[in-house]
Amino acid sequence: MDSVIQSGDSQQTLFDATTSGEARKILQTSSENDTKLQGLKTFLMDWINNELKQEHIVVKSLDEDLFDGLILHHLLQKIANITIEVEEITLSTVNQRRKLGVILEAVSSCLQLEESELKWDVNLIHSKDLLATLHLLVALARHFQPGLHLPPNVSVEVIVMEPTKTGVKTEKAIEFVTRSSDEDAAPKKDxxxxxxxxxxxxxxxxxxxxxxxxxxxxxxxxxxxxxxxxxxxxxxxxxxxxxxxxxxxxxxxxxxxxxxxxxxxxxxxxxxxxxxxxxxxxxxxxxxxxxxxxxxxxxxxxxxxxxxxxxxxxxxx
CATH class of the missing domain: 1.10.418.10 (Calponin-like domain)
Incomplete structure (x- = not known):
C-alpha cells in the first residue's frame, strides 16, 4: 500500500472519498504532464472543435470546458444525430448537474452500457475530473466515429483511495485510457x-x-x-x-x-x-x-x- 499526502484538489477528493464511502481515483501530478496524455487531450479537443466548428464552439480545456454539460450537449446531438431536451444555458450547480444527468443517461442509452461499465458519472464530470472526462470522450469517439485513429497506449498513474474502518487506504495503479493501436485503428478496407x-x-x-x-x-x-x-x-x-x-x-x-x-x-x-x-x-x-x-x-x-x-x-x- 502506498500512502500519499497531497494538497488542493487532491485533498478535496480524499475528503469526498472518505465521506461518500466509495473508492475514488485521482491522477498523479506526474501523469498530467505525460507526453502521450497531452497528445490524447489535444487530439480530442481538435476532434470536438472540428465537430462543432459550425456552431462556433471552441474547446481549450477538456476538464474546464465540459463540466457544465453545454459542450457535451452539442457534441452528443451532433455525432449521435439526436435531440436532447435540456436547458441551453445553466448557471446554477443544481441545474448543471440535472442537465449533465440527462445527457449522461442519453450517452449510456446510445452506448448500451450498464452502470457497472461506466467510468464516469455526474459527480466526476461536474467536479472537472480529467480522467473521467477522458474516458467519456474516448468512449464517444470509439462508438460514433470508429474510423478515428485515437492515440494508442495512453496510460496514467492514479491514486486509488478506498475508505476503510480505520481510515482511507491509498494505492498507486496504472490505468489505460486507450489501448493498442489495433483497438483504435480505422477498420480495414474491404x-x-x-x-x-x-x-x-x-x-x-x-x-x-x-x-x-x-x-x-x-x-x-x-x-x-x-x-x-x-x-x-x-x-x-x-x-x-x-x-x-x-x-x-x-x-x-x-x-x-x-x-x-x-x-x-x-x-x-x-x-x-x-x-x-x-x-x-x-x-x-x-x-x-x-x-x-x-x-x-x-x-x-x-x-x-x-x-x-x-x-x-x-x-x-
Whole structure:
C-alpha cells in the first residue's frame, strides 16, 4: 500500500472519498504532464472543435470546458444525430448537474452500457475530473466515429483511495485510457470500400442483386423492401430478416417493433450487429449509427454478409 499526502484538489477528493464511502481515483501530478496524455487531450479537443466548428464552439480545456454539460450537449446531438431536451444555458450547480444527468443517461442509452461499465458519472464530470472526462470522450469517439485513429497506449498513474474502518487506504495503479493501436485503428478496407472508391458505376447492380435476395427471403413474412437506403435504418426489417435466415425467433421484447426515437433505432440495429458478429457472419464491424443515419455503404456491407452466407437458399429449387 502506498500512502500519499497531497494538497488542493487532491485533498478535496480524499475528503469526498472518505465521506461518500466509495473508492475514488485521482491522477498523479506526474501523469498530467505525460507526453502521450497531452497528445490524447489535444487530439480530442481538435476532434470536438472540428465537430462543432459550425456552431462556433471552441474547446481549450477538456476538464474546464465540459463540466457544465453545454459542450457535451452539442457534441452528443451532433455525432449521435439526436435531440436532447435540456436547458441551453445553466448557471446554477443544481441545474448543471440535472442537465449533465440527462445527457449522461442519453450517452449510456446510445452506448448500451450498464452502470457497472461506466467510468464516469455526474459527480466526476461536474467536479472537472480529467480522467473521467477522458474516458467519456474516448468512449464517444470509439462508438460514433470508429474510423478515428485515437492515440494508442495512453496510460496514467492514479491514486486509488478506498475508505476503510480505520481510515482511507491509498494505492498507486496504472490505468489505460486507450489501448493498442489495433483497438483504435480505422477498420480495414474491404470490397465495399473498393467498390465505392473504384467502381461507383456498379453500385446500382449490387443494390439490385441484394434487393432481390432480401425480398425473396422476406416473402414468407409478407414484407417487401423497395429502398435499401432507408428501410433498414430502424433495424426492424433487418432483425426480422436475420431471424428468418438464421432460423430463430427474436423475442419481440428484446427490440422495438415500432421504434419512435433515435435511441430505439440504435438499440434495434445494435442488437442486429451483435447477432451478426456473434454468429460469425459480419467480419468488418459496422457502427450502428451509420445504419440508422442511412449510410448506404454500411447498409450494403451488412446485407451482403447475409447474402454471402445464404445466397444458395435464394436460388429456385
Amino acid at each position: 470490397g465495399f470500400d473498393q467498390l465505392f472508391e473504384m467502381n461507383p458505376e456498379k453500385i446500382n447492380d449490387v443494390k439490385e442483386a441484394i434487393l432481390n435476395f432480401v425480398n425473396k427471403m422476406l416473402v414468407n413474412l409478407s414484407l417487401t423492401v423497395t429502398d435499401l437506403d432507408t428501410q433498414f435504418s430502424d433495424g426492424v426489417i433487418l432483425l426480422l430478416l436475420i431471424g428468418q435466415l438464421e432460423g430463430f425467433f427474436i423475442n419481440l421484447s428484446t427490440f422495438s417493433l415500432t421504434p419512435a426515437s433515435h435511441e430505439n433505432k440504435i438499440q434495434n440495429v445494435s442488437l442486429a450487429m451483435d447477432l451478426l458478429t456473434n454468429g460469425g457472419i459480419l467480419e468488418n464491424a459496422v457502427n450502428p449509427t451509420e445504419i440508422v443515419n442511412g449510410d448506404l455503404k454500411s447498409t450494403l456491407r451488412v446485407l451482403y454478409s447475409l447474402f454471402l452466407k445464404h445466397k444458395k437458399s435464394s436460388k429456385p429449387s
